[in-house]
């Protein structure tokens with residue numbers, strides 16, 4: 250969604266500053282896993298607002314439906330059944346883009362302007378600039394972006410950047426019947442999370458906490474978890490996510506260095522020619538052969 | 545065109561055509577690949593009709609190049625076996641670079657440097673092919689850790705190989721009378737006697 254333009258914090262494959270005069274508050278969506286009832290109203294609201302309908306799939310025997318994120322399903326509920334202290338717990342997590350402060354997708358993307366991070370923290374894909382290489386998938390620590398089989402563009406949750414731009418909360422937050430999805434400034438959301446965590450602790454969840462992983466600089470979608478010490482219980486939410494060192498190596502300082510090295514080889518060749526001169530066939534040898542021929 | 549019937553045949557028409565297929569596909573691969581490699585090169589996607597076309601075409605060009613290189617590899621493999629003379633030549637490569645190659649050890653069809661280039665390019669080609677397939681999201685879906693590894697290998701190998709090819713092309717331009725071997729396949733006897741004397745003796749019997 251190319252709505253805002255003066256409040257861009259980062260732009261993929263761009264080495265000069267993006268337009269950034271307008272300052273906006275950092276926003277966040279808080280998903281309180283402990284009050285989610287798994288009704289999927291958010292999934293439906295996401296389809297509705299973005300006006301995208303995924304193909305109707307098949308029931309795989311569990312509640313997860315669709316079974317995974319797709320180019321047309323930008324958020325899915327993931328249901329985990331775990332046993333804690335002899336009791337069954339049904340842990341339900343709304344999965345989707347985390348809107349990382351340090352987004353691996355944007356770092357990896359080779360197409361200028363295909364991925365934008367706004368000053369408010371939202372990481373948005375601009376499909377008109379996308380070339381469909383899938384580097385964003387390679388860069389993302391949360392396995393979020395999906396390439397459409399129909400148009401070969403990458404898609405994921407936009408945090409309703411179009412709604413947020415005009416002061417509205419994301420569709421999922423608006424529709425959630427239990428208030429498990431909250432939206433506001435990142436500060437407000439952290440304060441709200443503190444209250445929820447206090448409540449959970451008073452009810453015996455002494456490891457309750459906020460999921461705002463610092464390995465990616467914090468996220469603009471955060472979770473309140475009853476078991477914040479073991480996020481992987483929630484269908485594999487990564488414990489300490491960060492941009493893979495391989496991705497940093499691939500996209501880091503080595504690249505400009507390689508550019509300089511290639512330029513040095515090209516210029517080195519030129520100056521070798523200019524300083525040493527061409528390696529000509531010796532006149533002596535040519536004359537010698539001519540003499541042989543004449544005999 | 546035969547300028548002088550006494551010129552020596554260095555490459556057959558098939559060998560030259562094969563080399564040009566590899567060369568053209570390599571240049572197109574390097575241009576499109578560099579465009580993904582660093583934003584400084586992004587405008588080069590326009591040569592392919594835009595970023596999407598560059599992304600689509602690059603891997604297919606890669607397959608074309610890999611197959612045609614395989615054919616080159618088998619044609620020239622046995623001519624590129626390293627010998628003790630090559631090692632001696634290599635240890636004195638600095639004289640060659642300085643342009644004082646008159647009393648370097650006698651070389652066969654290829655000198656030590658060319659042989660090293662041959663094997664280095666073969667290794668790069670293998671690494672690029674394997675890592676390139678790992679990156680090919682349109683048709684494959686390898687585990688993400690493997691793809692990340694492939695991305696590092698592909699980008700690093702590509703940079704090395706582009707540098708090697710620049711040296712390869714420069715050497716051909718620098719050593720006068722060489723490029724024609726790739727245009728129409730012949731070199732002069734003086735060229736052969738100066739640069740590849742053992743080969744010269746072998747083909748002329750002198």
Ligand code: HEM
Pocket residue numbers: 359382570573574576577578580581598599600601602603604605606607609610669672673674675676677679680681695698699702703705706
């Ligand atoms: C041998 C077969 C090859 C295959 C199958 C292959 C495949 C790929 C693929 C799939 C990509 C990702 C972009 C895309 O989807 O188009 C890529 C990127 C790239 N390729 Fe290749 N390629 C091959 C050979 C080469 C060669 C010979 C070069 C260089 C001379 C090269 C240079 C690059 C570069 C520089 C990138 C960008 C890497 C980056 O993003 O850092 N490739 N290649």
Ligand code: SF4
Pocket residue numbers: 345346347348349352353354355372388389390391392393394405
């Ligand atoms: S979760 Fe993945 S797709 Fe979303 S901002 Fe972070 S790196 Fe990008």
Ligand code: SF4
Pocket residue numbers: 261354357358359360363364374378379380381382383384385386394402403
């Ligand atoms: S597929 Fe992902 S990484 Fe590639 S251009 Fe599109 S948004 Fe960027």
